[in-house]
Amino acid sequence: MKINGKEYRTIWFENKVVKIIDQTKLPHQFIIKDLKTVKDAINAIKVMEVRGAPLIGATAAYGLVLAIIENNDQSFLKKSSEDLIMSRPTAINLKWAVDRMMKKLSGVNSNEKLNIAIKEAQEICEEDIKFCENIGLNGLKLIQEIYNKKKSTVNILTHCNAGWLATINWGTATSPIYHAHKKGIPVHVWVDETRPRNQGANLTSYELNEEEIPNTIIADNTGGILMQRAEVDICIVGTDRTLANGDVCNKIGTYLKALAANDNKVPFYVALPSSTIDWDIKNFKDIPIEERNSEELSYIEGLDENNSLKKIQIYPKKSKAMNLAFDITPAKYVTGLITEKGICEASEKGLKKLYK
């Protein structure tokens, strides 16, 4: 998708270096950063220079490419794969991508390892783009149906950033929106600010602006009243891990939005590629929920009067704060899952119809 009118992907490989868009600096600064070592990749995931489930999976895949360039030794590769998986705990895509790379590299002789790793990391990215595009085409049908009935602007609410910046291109939750916009269907997006890191305001609104899609940032608590006023036609969010029973783990605050949607009979859809499905965990209580540094709550960064980036403390110095990064939306509150293979019920039966 576009930034300043130029097409970008969120990650690419060039001259033995992995290139990323540093998302900690958006929307105020557009900086392309080089990752040269596996440690750089691990750090980029941890500090969220790259974030979003599919993108951290792709970064981990390229992290293994960097590991092979640094030290083509099996024990270094194994240790790197373990460190990459541990860099963030909740999104299953990270483990999915590392396992896929390690499987591809198993038994390969050292001369061939690098080329095979580069090819597989590229394949993971190409596949994600294709899957996200298909999610868009499948989700487009839902927006089209609403428009056919309503004959006026379709209002979509989204949480966090499940946009192209969270994937390689297109996004998951945003892909149906981009497809609807390209088809000429008038859409408007309510963008949850998504405290504490403000991925909605800083990333989703930013990328929608760049594609000229009308959007309005709202405080995270605003969605409820908008739904009561019938100002939301559909909610579409992303996910970091979806269980085989249809329970959805996503950015903190998603659950409350799903409750409000259920109370107001607003359809609540979750968009995901199959790399985000965890077929093993049976109970949502077993999903590891990331708890991040509480300073992400008590400090905020923005532009000062001189247009310089500045970080300031906003809470009382003596107050404690807690920063859980994800929550669970039980399947009963999810109207449907929009996948690359089609739309299904959020249940084991629904998912198994699509994924034999």
Ligand code: MRU
């Ligand atoms: O903490 P983040 O910014 O990595 O969280 C991102 C989300 O919660 C997204 O909704 C999810 O990863 C889906 S991305 C297509």
